[in-house]
Amino acid sequence: MIQNTGRNVLILGANSDVAKQCIKQYLEKGFSVTAASRDTGSLEKFVGENNLDSSKIAIIYFDAVDFDSHQKFYNTLPVKPHIAVYAAGFLVDNEKALRDFKGTKQMMQVNYMGAVSILNIIAMDQSNTQLERIIGLSSLSGVRGRKSNFVYGSTKAAFTQYLAGLRQELASRKITVNALVIGYIRTKINEGLQLNESLIMEPDYVAKHIVNAGNSFTIVPNFKWKMIYIILKILPEGLVSKLP
Template sequence: MNQSTKKTVLILGANSDVAKQAIKQYIEKGFSVIAASRNTKSLDEFVQENNFGSKVKVLSFDSVDFDSHQKFYDELPIKPHIVVYAAGFLIDNEKALNDFNGAQQMMFVNYMGAVSILNIIATDKNNKNLKRIIGLSSLSGVRGRKSNFVYGSTKAAFTTYLAGLRQELVSRNIKVNALVIGYIRTKINEGLQLNESLIMEPEYVAKHIVNAGNSFTIVPNFKWKLIYLILKVLPEVLVAKLP
């Protein structure tokens, strides 16, 4: 497959552990990748360590610098066939309750930044390449729980946005997927007391990104699928008893 016929994936927030695994797997499938993040130094090192060469283009992208998003998109070397929004930010719920700056940062990164850049991408009808948009959401957004409802609210908003975007783009045959994820062994979860039997590896989650199909909601791992279904139907009086 020569460079001119390769499909291109744009990964926003490409410095996460899951995103880096997705980069590897997309390249294995013959895609070229535009990896965008605030921390371009770390991405450059990742590209060099894996000898990706021209298969990966590293660009600077700040999800909370909303005013820069249009310029970022306009200057892309090629308009993408697939877009993955993988940027995320998490702080402890207690801190989020008492420090609005931290809560606001979660809103900016997890929801507002996504809406800002994805609106720009989705409304570009001149991009005939675009075939799929994938957003990384969370089980935390399925129901409000007292242990993480501030973070969860940002993910719930993102999932709702993606659901509407899917309807908006169906006439153009552009698929939209929401990856609703549980615990992952990543930097964002370091130091948290998590059930080891429920923790997924970044490579496993990335496989579900790269192989996304027609279903809107993708929940990796059968245990998390079961938890997702239970959370959806659990009476509020029982949800209130959850941590």
């Protein structure tokens, strides 16, 4: 049970490397944290190994793809959030996704459907007058369809568009919605991939941009990735087709 809560942040998919850094940084800013994940044991280990203040952290079970459980999950939260962060994610190789729909379905459910399911519940609870911000972790892969990752990218593109509409929906209640459009990160999800080392960001660096999110809808951490984002947005289709 969280003690002396103050402002609270709910992190959905809290077992990711970036989310764990967010836990640390939100605590440093004086928040209490509700960390939600399927792997609660890993989170408990993380809290212990890092000597975090367990009186300000509630670790609870959350399954992004168990849609029928989401309303009960929200109703039984120890405290309703001031900020909600959707950090759950799933990735399979594009070639595998094209040949095995099981992986594609899992990406759709975790990256988009699960996000919409739980964030709709959070956003539409008008009794939670303290809700001030919703943050979703999206990806540069969703900016333009490219043959190397368009199946995964399509789930992130859908999520970004959902967040854009949600931002408009919640504007009258003065609730800010941000989309973190993120490039390569040194995390578990990217292990084994051949990535440009000069473009890889560390989890704590990305977490800093989440925890300090401002009013802009699209937040792209790292100057290099900002340039890539702009180029992808304006590049003619003929040139996009030549990209890997």
